[in-house]
Amino acid sequence: MTAEWSIREADIQALAFPAALPGLEVLEVEAADTESADAESLHTVQAHLDNVVPALESLRAQSGRLAAWGVELAQRLLCGQRLLAAGNGGSAAEAQHLTAELVGRFDGERAPFSAISLHAESSALTALANDYGYEHVFARQVRAHGRSGDVLLLLSTSGQSPNLLRAVEAADRLNVTTWALTGPGPNPLADACDEAVTIDALNANAQEGHLIALHAICRAFDLEVRRRSTGLQEGRTEAEWGVEP
Structure with a gap:
């Protein structure tokens, strides 16, 4: 490493202890100010937690x-x-959480199921954004992967993302059922999809509600898979009911 790019011990000391730098004064924080800041932080956290309640009530x-x-x-x-699932930002992470539960498992052991997070296809996503524009990154993937009878689940706190709305249009032409999980309604995405669950809460709390909603869906999903596994008694195979041998 050259001298120009090395950090000397004296430089580190100066960065760690600003008082060592000429012309700077160390500001003393009074104990009362610290207590006030702590109380304000506590109030902010409690208010955030209180705002989860409307999201839960909306889901119930x-x-x-x-x-x-x-x-x-x-x-x-x-x-x-x-x-097929998609979202932007935090909603992308939530959608990917669901597909992981289906390909993997939720509570108990069972067969894997086909679930694809469209935003997780990084090479396809960046190629499509580069060649067609970001509004088309999900629609074109829906056209590629979607088959009649599939389900497209789209997550958005605002319900206004253009790339998700374009995906709904592509799904409609393929007879792919569309579900939306959004923040407060009405909103364009909820209106465009076949069905929607809208969470009447602040954006951050609505997004937290999305994870609870996805886990609730997984519980109903697993229960139905187990219920249908009773078909084994009627001579059906494990593969037909999604139960591991």
Whole structure:
């Protein structure tokens, strides 16, 4: 490493202890100021936690739809269909969480199911953004992967993302069922999809509610898979019901 790029011990000391730098004064923070800042931080955290309650109440009011999604998703995936999911930013992480639960497992051991997070296809995503524009990154993947009877689940706190709206348009032309999980409604994405669960809460709390909703769907999904596994007693194979031998 050249001298120009090395950091000397004296430089580190100066960075760690600003008082060593000429012309700077160390500001003393009074104990009362510290206590005030701590109280303000505590209040902010408690307010955030309090704001989770409306998200939970909103989900409870739509628990019937979440249960129905879990059951329908199990029935479709057991018949060989797949789930496509997408979102932007934090919503992308939430969508990927769901696909991981389906390809892997949620609570108990079972067969893997086909679920693809479109935003996780990094080479395809960047190529499509570069060649067609970011608004088309999900729509073109839906056209590539979507088959009649599949489900496309889209997550967005705002419900206004253009690339998700374009994906709905592509899905409609392929007879792919579209579900939206959004923040407060009405919003364009919820209106465009076949069905939607809208969470009436602040954006951050709505996104936290999305994870709870996804886990609720997984519970209904696994229950339906187990229920259908009773078909084994009627001579069906493990593969037909998605149960590992």
